[in-house]
Amino acid sequence: xxxxxxxxxxxxxxxxxxxxxxxxxxxxxxxxxxxxxxxxxxxxxxxxxxxxxxxxxxxxxxxxxxxxxxxxxxxxxxxxxxxxxxxxxxxxxxxxxxxxxxxxxxxxxxxxxxxxxxxxxxxxxxxxxxxxxxxxxxxxxxxxxxxxxxxxxxxxxxxxxxxxxxxxxxxxxxxxxxxxxxxxxxxxxxxxxxxxxxxxxxxxxxxxxxxxxxxxxxxxxxxxxxxxxxxxxxxxxxxxxxxxxxxxxxxxxxxxxxxxxxxxxxxxxxxxxxxxxxxxxxxxxxxxxxxxxxxxxxxxxxxxxxxxxxxxxxxxxxxxxxxxxxxxxxxxxxxxxxxxxxxxxxxxxxxxxxxxxxxxxxxxxxxxxxxxxxxxxxxxxxxxxxxxxxxxxxxxxxxxxxxxxxxxxxxxxxxxxxxxxxxxxxxxxxxxxxxxxxxxx
Amino acid sequence: xxxxxxxxxxxxxxxxxxxxxxxxxxxxxxxxxxxxxxxxxxxxxxxxxxxxxxxxxxxxxxxxxxxxxxxxxxxxxxxxxxxxxxxxxxxxxxxxxxxxxx
Numbered sequence: 001x002x003x004x005x006x007x008x009x010x011x012x013x014x015x016x017x018x019x020x021x022x023x024x025x026x027x028x029x030x031x032x033x034x035x036x037x038x039x040x041x042x043x044x045x046x047x048x049x050x051x052x053x054x055x056x057x058x059x060x061x062x063x064x065x066x067x068x069x070x071x072x073x074x075x076x077x078x079x080x081x082x083x084x085x086x087x088x089x090x091x092x093x094x095x096x097x098x099x100x101x102x103x104x105x106x107x108x109x110x111x112x113x114x115x116x117x118x119x120x121x122x123x124x125x126x127x128x129x130x131x132x133x134x135x136x137x138x139x140x141x142x143x144x145x146x147x148x149x150x151x152x153x154x155x156x157x158x159x160x161x162x163x164x165x166x167x168x169x170x171x172x173x174x175x176x177x178x179x180x181x182x183x184x185x186x187x188x189x190x191x192x193x194x195x196x197x198x199x200x201x202x203x204x205x206x207x208x209x210x211x212x213x214x215x216x217x218x219x220x221x222x223x224x225x226x227x228x229x230x231x232x233x234x235x236x237x238x239x240x241x242x243x244x245x246x247x248x249x250x251x252x253x254x255x256x257x258x259x260x261x262x263x264x265x266x267x268x269x270x271x272x273x274x275x276x277x278x279x280x281x282x283x284x285x286x287x288x289x290x291x292x293x294x295x296x297x298x299x300x301x302x303x304x305x306x307x308x309x310x311x312x313x314x315x316x317x318x319x320x321x322x323x324x325x326x327x328x329x330x331x332x333x334x335x336x337x338x339x340x341x342x343x344x345x346x347x348x349x350x351x352x353x354x355x356x357x358x359x360x361x362x363x364x365x366x367x368x369x370x371x372x373x374x375x376x377x378x379x380x381x382x383x384x385x386x387x388x389x390x391x392x393x394x395x396x397x398x399x400x401x402x403x404x405x406x407x408x409x410x411x412x413x414x415x416x417x418x419x420x421x422x423x424x425x426x427x428x429x430x431x432x433x434x435x436x437x438x439x440x441x
Numbered sequence: 442x443x444x445x446x447x448x449x450x451x452x453x454x455x456x457x458x459x460x461x462x463x464x465x466x467x468x469x470x471x472x473x474x475x476x477x478x479x480x481x482x483x484x485x486x487x488x489x490x491x492x493x494x495x496x497x498x499x500x501x502x503x504x505x506x507x508x509x510x511x512x513x514x515x516x517x518x519x520x521x522x523x524x525x526x527x528x529x530x531x532x533x534x535x536x537x538x539x540x541x542x543x
Binding site: 013016017020021026029030033094097248251252253255256322323326330333335337338339340341342343344346386 | 449450453454457479481484496497498499500501502504505522523525526527528
């Protein structure tokens with residue numbers, strides 16, 4: 001190993017370690033894990049309500065009556081459009097686990113804090129009226145969905161920190177011995193939760209004095225919009241992807257590391273897209289979580305499915321063929337550790353070049369074809385990253401997405417092929433040399 | 442019986458190893474149970490394990506993993522990258538067995 005790669009690895013490992021040990025980043029990531037299956041369900045139901053097939057809605061209306069799509073819209077409304085609620089819960093639960101304090105009570109407290117921040121005022125436009133009127137006594141779904149995401153993340157972290165501080169100080173009601181643990185737990189959660197409520201309420205009142213009115217409006221304007229706009233740009237995505245590839249080149253799970261930082265932003269963008277899609281508006285963003293998962297990682301980090309196909313059909317050495325066979329099935333589900341460690345790509349200066357470049361080239365091309373309207377923007381449907389290519393494209397962008405993924409496969413195949421040939425030839429020579437040697441012996 | 446638990450980022454690539462290790466163990470007549478989970482859930486599962494192994498792609502969590510595992514007295518190590526890439530169940534089993542004997 002050269003000195004350069006040695007020193008680079010020495011620098012990268014601690015970064016990955018720091019990010020993975022950062023309790024906030026990991027609890028945000030793990031907290032989202034609670035939300036993602038639910039968001040997926042909601043997104044798929046929304047898709048079923050608006051299937052982009054001509055005549056679909058007329059047919060359904062005839063078969064099931066004019067209100068047929070409420071069946072699909074309810075699960076959407078109960079999941080995707082209130083996703084911030086379970087993101088708050090999930091993050092608080094996972095951060096509480098990190099501090100080894102009661103997860104359920106703390107998560108419930110964080111949820112309360114989030115609701116204290118939220119004005120219980122709903123905009124309602126009565127029939128015939130031109131302007132919306134404000135109705136009190138309702139929880140505004142508007143701030144429970146993608147728009148409330150960042151406030152949710154921050155509230156969850158703040159609440160858990162307050163609870164931890166209070167518990168650490170010992171400001172909890174202690175029960176005499178012999179009291180059942182369930183009762184004790186209820187009492188010991190009392191004071192931390194009350195203090196959270198008081199502090200959050202004071203913060204809410206302070207924001208009420210500003211021109212923003214609420215912390216929701218403030219965070220949305222000052223933090224969420226600028227951050228998501230930045231995340232939506234191609235340069236930011238290319239940089240993120242460069243690091244993802246660089247980490248993997250040293251055998252570090254790059255998607256995990258980069259995803260900890262970019263995940264919340266990309267998911268917020270996806271959620272905004274889905275809301276526009278639902279409202280029948282054009283989808284605003286190109287770069288979302290699905291852009292990353294489906295169009296930059298065709299077959300896993302580095303878009304290696306094209307490489308695996310090349311390994312299967314155009315390699316002569318036993319090593320490359322064996323890894324190709326091992327890697328093809330998981331590769332279809334975007335899992336590619338066998339190629340990364342088996343070919344290997346890790347610390348292999350020849351393979352690292354296309355591994356880092358391919359997703360960056362694919363990202364740029366995808367961005368272009370989506371900008372000029374050849375391929376549909378990702379609607380924001382959140383599907384698991386393990387969804388196989390072509391099916392994935394079909395789900396997130398419709399027919400054009402599926403076709404584009406096939407083209408991406410071809411492109412990545414041809415980028416990888418010359419590099420693979422070099423590596424394959426090296427292995428073949430080694431294998432032949434070993435065969436000669438064993439014959440001599 | 443030996444219980445081996447594998448951890449990686451989401452438990453998906455390690456889960457491919459499960460069958461390979463079980464196959465290798467069966468051929469040698471050793472009773473093993475192998476499971477794979479995301480590393481985020483390590484604390485939840487460490488207790489049931491006799492041996493914990495990490496995928497090489499998450500070797501950067503080794504310090505954290507060592508802390509969690511040593512509390513429960515469970516040996517932990519990282520799988521060799523080449524062994525992992527080739528999904529070599531035999532060698533992973535060898536590693537697990539030698540760690541369990543220590």
